[in-house]
Amino acid sequence: MPVSHPSRVERLFIAELAGEAERYEDVVSEIKAIINENDGRLTTDERNLLSVAYKNLTNTQRNSWRTIDGFEKHQAARTSGSATRTLVLIRQQRDRIERELTGVCQDIVNLLDKQLVPAANAGEETVFYSKMKGDYYRYLAEFAHKKDRERYAELSLNAYKTAYKHALSTLEPIHPTRLGLALNFSVFYHDVRKSPERACHLAKSAFDDAVMTLDSADTIMEQTLRDALMILQLLRDDLILWSGEMQN
Known part of the structure; x- marks a missing residue:
């Protein structure tokens, strides 16, 4: 029996459900599917869900970055001379967060540039x-x-x-x-x-x-x-x- 694709209404329901469960990657995935299936056109509810999902994803990462950056500055102030092993480990973690945050930001910017803004x-x-x-x-x-x-x-x-x-x-x-x-x-x-x-x-x-x-x-x-x-x-x-x- 062929598997039917979710309708637009069903995708919106799944996205809303994912938002309630704070599974924001799932929200983005469902709204992206709606975008691809409807030539970049979103309803106000769909648009707001997408905005809230990316906002929550980036807020978590931005807060993490600020925390690690604060640790690094505190450690650097206590350290004289060459970088200690602790500083190296802190910077590695900060770099990892920066890569993840950059990926999310560039993802939404690309979505806006290629599909959402042209269809608005x-x-x-x-x-x-x-x-x-x-x-x-x-x-x-x-x-x-x-x-x-x-x-x-x-x-x-x-x-x-x-x-x-x-x-x-x-x-x-x-x-x-x-x-x-x-x-x-x-x-x-x-x-x-x-x-x-x-x-x-x-x-x-x-x-x-x-x-x-x-x-x-x-x-x-x-x-x-x-x-x-x-x-x-x-x-x-x-x-x-x-x-x-x-x-x-």
């Missing part, structure tokens, strides 16, 4: 995917070695610029995707470009534009308003933190 509708979908590109190039820039860091930073900047330009012309200032983009783009300026001034300028501009739109909040869907307010709070927190850095 103008407006929110294009902004969402371009923002994702900026995010994962930013992650690569955070831990890359010097020769690659600037290249990834430039690729991240270009993706964020493309997303932001499109967002300004197609999305309302209070739209959660536009606000989320402003939040992450400002983090790029702060963390990668080491420019709290630019980060504050971008965050404050997005914050002020959105707050001005709140006068018409009665016409905004409740869930959209809730999401927007949550991001506005994050923007406000960052503005307070970064402004304090500049004053100090």
